[in-house]
Amino acid sequence: MRQEEYRDKADSLFDILFLLGLPIWILIIRLDGWWYRRELNPQKRQAQAPIQ
Known part of the structure; x- marks a missing residue:
């Protein structure tokens, strides 16, 4: 009985x-992707400038 109760808890x-951690992981992944894009943006702008 005690083991079953403990297992349920x-x-x-x-x-x-899991329910709390999932949104946190999604947030971290989105922030990481945003930071990565922000880091690349200046290089992309410099690379695209001569083409335009």
Whole structure:
């Protein structure tokens, strides 16, 4: 009985952590992508300037 109760609590805890962690990971990935694009932008502008 105790093991089953503990397992249910652990499962619900992991579910909560997963639900909380997923948006955080998405946010981190989006921020990382934004930062990467921001770092590349000046180089891209310099490269495109002669073409225009």
